[in-house]
Amino acid sequence: MAGLPNQTEKLSLDTFLRGLWEENPVFVMLLGMCPVLAVTNSTMNAIAMGLATTFVLVASSVLISLIRNLIPKQVRIASYIVIIATFVTVVDYAIQAISLDLYNALGAFIQLIVANCVILGRAEAYASKQRLHTTLVNSLGMGAGFTLALLSLGTVREVLGNGTLLGYAVMPADFQPWVVMILPPGGFFVLGAWLLLFAWLKQRRDQRLLQQEGAPHAG
């Protein structure tokens, strides 16, 4: 049971960048939609939620990678859940200690990080098979990608829905806020718009690749 040497990944820049772009947990894998839609009504909430999720993701992935050879595979999911729940509880207390206002704004969604499928998905698909340092880098990348996605929703929703960014007014004084943007439907609108953009970028890139492949054949 000395690991699975053939499948371990070599550490490279791509280990980190994949989470940001190619395998972005929100825009590409469409995982963890619940906090994505629920707590992105302001930039501050998005940052806090992103950081909290990143912490749980990194800490649990690292621990799982560290003890991956000690966990019998029959009880692996149970072990992952206990480990994830522990770090979620840690974050829960930490946020209460840092700021009660923030804690009240995020509400039940801190505790619900435990059910975020990005984290369990990473534990099962990556951390349980890879070595410590690649797991650390990869989960940092995934966390950054998740935070980035929350941020891209949060900023758009706060600017359009409230006319502010991080609480500071950024729109002209006569700007009429689109209240719908900070209501739940706004979350779906903005997420849909971002997904459309990502799908369009991907399609354009695929077409270009196709043309490049076709060029020598035509010539």
Place this chain on the structure above:
Amino acid sequence: MSDIASTPVAQNTLGFRMVRTLGAIAMLSGLLVVLVFQFTKPIIAENQRVAIEQAVFQVVPGATSRSDWVLTDSGLATSGSDGEVIYAAYSGDGELKGVALAAGAQGYQDIVKLLYGYDPSCQCVRGIKILKMTETPGLGDKIAFDPAFLANFDTLDARLNGAGDGLANTIVAVKHGRKTHDWQVDAIAGATISSVAVANAINRSLQRAAPLLQRELDRIRTQTNEGGAD
């Protein structure tokens, strides 16, 4: 690896390994959670104290210190008893400026919870602060910050009736622009339900609390350690 022992021993070993792994993980998790809980407990308690203090001083203008009391049906009890916690707030020289009470009523989406300051000397409400609400952003949530709405509570009349067992006038919300008396709350246009919730919460709370407070005023008039001040 003899054939005789292979199956039962393998089973036992696996079962033992499963229990051992889960047990160890659960123990470590428990230890970590307890450590973090112990470490953050005083910080969280301090945060909560500061949050309450700020809210109390906001709804009772001029207050700089407070002492906690418990309001029961038979009167005031010292802090720590069962019942509704109220906060007597005092100025720098120890004079009672008002009492902060918590209240709640059903709003548009969920319960609106608020803290309000009651001044026994003018028998009026001196300020409110919304503690928790999920009213519609852009409409109902204005109850928390709309200056014209909050001005209703600068001196909201809450006189006792002749018998001294309730308020002389029920505190009610009226439609925007129809306020004619000091005990009425001018509702926010487009947020009538949320405004009504605020008025109802204060009315229900004061109908019970104002007579009790007026009767027991002497006990809280000057700041003593009896009430368990911090």
